[in-house]
Amino acid sequence: MKITVIGTGYVGLVSGTCLAEVGNDVLCLDVDPAKIKTLEEGGIPIFEPGLQEMVRRNVAAGRLHFSTDLERAAHFGTIMFIAVGTPPGEDGSADMKYVTAAARNIGKYMTDYKVIVDKSTVPVGTADIVKAAVAEELKKRGVDTPFSVVSNPEFLKEGAAVEDFMRPDRIIVGCDDEQAVLYMRALYAPFQRKHDRLIVMDIRSAELTKYAANAMLATRISFMNELANLAEKLGADIESVRKGIGSDPRIGYDFLYSGAGYGGSCFPKDVKALIKTAAVDAGMELQVLTAVESANDAQKHVLGTKIKARFGNDLAGKHFALWGLAFKANTDDMREATSREVIKDLLAAGATVTAFDPEAMPEAQHCFADLKGLSYAPNQTAALKNADALVIVTEWKEFRSPDFDTLKAKLKTPVIFDGRNMYDPKLVRGLGFEYLAIGR
Numbered sequence: 016m017k018i019t020v021i022g023t024g025y026v027g028l029v030s031g032t033c034l035a036e037v038g039n040d041v042l043c044l045d046v047d048p049a050k051i052k053t054l055e056e057g058g059i060p061i062f063e064p065g066l067q068e069m070v071r072r073n074v075a076a077g078r079l080h081f082s083t084d085l086e087r088a089a090h091f092g093t094i095m096f097i098a099v100g101t102p103p104g105e106d107g108s109a110d111m112k113y114v115t116a117a118a119r120n121i122g123k124y125m126t127d128y129k130v131i132v133d134k135s136t137v138p139v140g141t142a143d144i145v146k147a148a149v150a151e152e153l154k155k156r157g158v159d160t161p162f163s164v165v166s167n168p169e170f171l172k173e174g175a176a177v178e179d180f181m182r183p184d185r186i187i188v189g190c191d192d193e194q195a196v197l198y199m200r201a202l203y204a205p206f207q208r209k210h211d212r213l214i215v216m217d218i219r220s221a222e223l224t225k226y227a228a229n230a231m232l233a234t235r236i237s238f239m240n241e242l243a244n245l246a247e248k249l250g251a252d253i254e255s256v257r258k259g260i261g262s263d264p265r266i267g268y269d270f271l272y273s274g275a276g277y278g279g280s281c282f283p284k285d286v287k288a289l290i291k292t293a294a295v296d297a298g299m300e301l302q303v304l305t306a307v308e309s310a311n312d313a314q315k316h317v318l319g320t321k322i323k324a325r326f327g328n329d330l331a332g333k334h335f336a337l338w339g340l341a342f343k344a345n346t347d348d349m350r351e352a353t354s355r356e357v358i359k360d361l362l363a364a365g366a367t368v369t370a371f372d373p374e375a376m377p378e379a380q381h382c383f384a385d386l387k388g389l390s391y392a393p394n395q396t397a398a399l400k401n402a403d404a405l406v407i408v409t410e411w412k413e414f415r416s417p418d419f420d421t422l423k424a425k426l427k428t429p430v431i432f433d434g435r436n437m438y439d440p441k442l443v444r445g446l447g448f449e450y451l452a453i454g455r
């Protein structure tokens with residue numbers, strides 16, 4: 016099949032590359048010339064395990080192309096994925112300007128039948144907006160070219176995106192048009208050879224499914240974080256509680272970890288957008304999600320609060336080593352990362368910070384360009400130099416089993432603030448550390 020992917024970010028690049036991997040001819044379009052240049056020169060603009068090799072292989076095979084040419088992109092695919100960003104607008108609702116621009120560009124140049132697929136996370140009703148935008152552009156040109164609009168939200172996780180796309184748990188297709196469903200079935204057949212994972216539903220339900228999934232996951236995290244804070248006060252261990260409740264198959268073990276708050280490009284913005292959709296389009300307050308959001312905003316400051324409780328509210332003259340900047344392990348994505356709040360809290364109290372992250376340092380240097388008092392170390396051990404304590408914010412594998420002797424020797428005081436509950440408290444306390452984790 017010939018496929019155009021509009022928007023070559025985390026979702027667009029992974030989707031386009033995986034679709035090429037199974038034999039399709041794919042053109043990835045982006046309005047950012049720097050991104051396309053990097054890709055054309057054999058690099059990739061993001062860190063995602065396994066992606067670079069897959070991109071190279073498919074470019075070499077002549078199945079994967081990159082372009083900034085809107086007209087070429089609109090002519091190229093029969094299936095046109097829209098995978099542009101939907102960041103939060105001023106009021107928290109999803110900003111739809113990139114989606115509408117992408118739809119208009121299709122309408123401006125298309126000359127034959129298109130299946131237009133919304134892959135971005137978009138509010139309920141977006142398919143109608145896309146349909147109207149394309150129709151309007153066609154009308155301006157005085158043509159009546161047929162097209163279908165499908166909602167096909169993406170569920171990949173950054174850090175495991177290639178694996179998630181190649182072996183999806185489910186593929187949601189929202190569509191009210193038989194012909195487009197046939198295209199989607201054929202497109203996804205190579206990704207579900209063992210059994211059918213495609214769930215076809217009406218468009219609005221598909222759009223809501225994506226928000227419901229992220230809202231549920233965010234709810235589990237905020238729930239566990241709140242219980243962790245309670246466990247600390249009551250002298251219980253949240254890890255034991257997690258095991259105790261996870262063993263119930265109705266609850267399950269996944270996504271029950273407490274920590275220093277969720278971040279990333281999806282949960283914060285999608286929870287916000289769903290609250291906003293409910294308020295504006297349905298006159299409803301989503302009480303559970305409003306609480307999930309405010310619990311998470313507070314949780315991002317738990318590390319800062321613990322550090323001040325230990326070292327005093329005035330941290331002038333104190334210096335901290337910080338491990339982990341990305342919002343989670345295996346990505347360089349820093350959107351809404353907890354590290355942003357922790358660093359701000361420490362600097363605001365007068366401290367200085369030296370940070371290390373295996374992948375996110377270039378992105379951090381870009382995000383924190385104007386921050387004074389923050390420096391970067393070339394590796395995790397170097398970050399410890401002259402530090403009063405260690406603060407762990409991201410659960411990278413290489414932080415799981417550090418050399419505790421070196422750690423103790425390098426820190427001025429042997430204190431670890433662990434925002435991801437990486438260690439066994441008995442073990443590290445036994446080694447002479449003060450260990451301040453979440454709910455332990």
Ligand SMILES: NC(=O)c1ccc[n+]([C@@H]2O[C@H](COP(=O)([O-])OP(=O)(O)OC[C@H]3O[C@@H](n4cnc5c(N)ncnc54)[C@H](O)[C@@H]3O)[C@@H](O)[C@H]2O)c1
Nearest residue numbers: 022023024025026045046047099100101113117135136169
């Ligand atoms: N990142 C994730 O883990 C993830 C997972 C599932 C769903 N999503 C959703 O997928 C969508 C994309 O997310 P992302 O993380 O890939 O975003 P991103 O910011 O990494 O990429 C979006 C890309 O779209 C490009 N773009 C914007 N307008 C364009 C236009 N008119 N034509 C062509 N390109 C254009 C931008 O330059 C950018 O490169 C969002 O709605 C997001 O919520 C993201």
